[in-house]
Amino acid sequence: MADTNEYAATFQLVDTDGDGRISAEEMQRLMAALGLEFSVAAALEAVASIDRNGDGRISLDEFATFMSKAQYRGRHAQG
Numbered sequence: 001m002a003d004t005n006e007y008a009a010t011f012q013l014v015d016t017d018g019d020g021r022i023s024a025e026e027m028q029r030l031m032a033a034l035g036l037e038f039s040v041a042a043a044l045e046a047v048a049s050i051d052r053n054g055d056g057r058i059s060l061d062e063f064a065t066f067m068s069k070a071q072y073r074g075r076h077a078q079g
């Protein structure tokens, strides 16, 4: 089980309108903040890859699941 508390602060930074869901627009803004240029299509694709219930937005739960998997992969990719 992913620990949602661990990712809540990050999630809230990304969820700029505070509706509890990360939209493709917010994903695009996050990538821009990270210095990456994402087209709307790429942002939609990124959201779709993290979205699990098919509502087209990322909930905290979905975000935490994605982040914990990403960290797991990252840790094991090193070396």
Ligand SMILES: [Ca+2]
Pocket: 015, 016, 017, 018, 019, 020, 021, 022, 023, 026
């Ligand atoms: Ca939002």
Ligand SMILES: [Ca+2]
Pocket: 051, 052, 053, 054, 055, 056, 057, 058, 059, 062
């Ligand atoms: Ca969703």
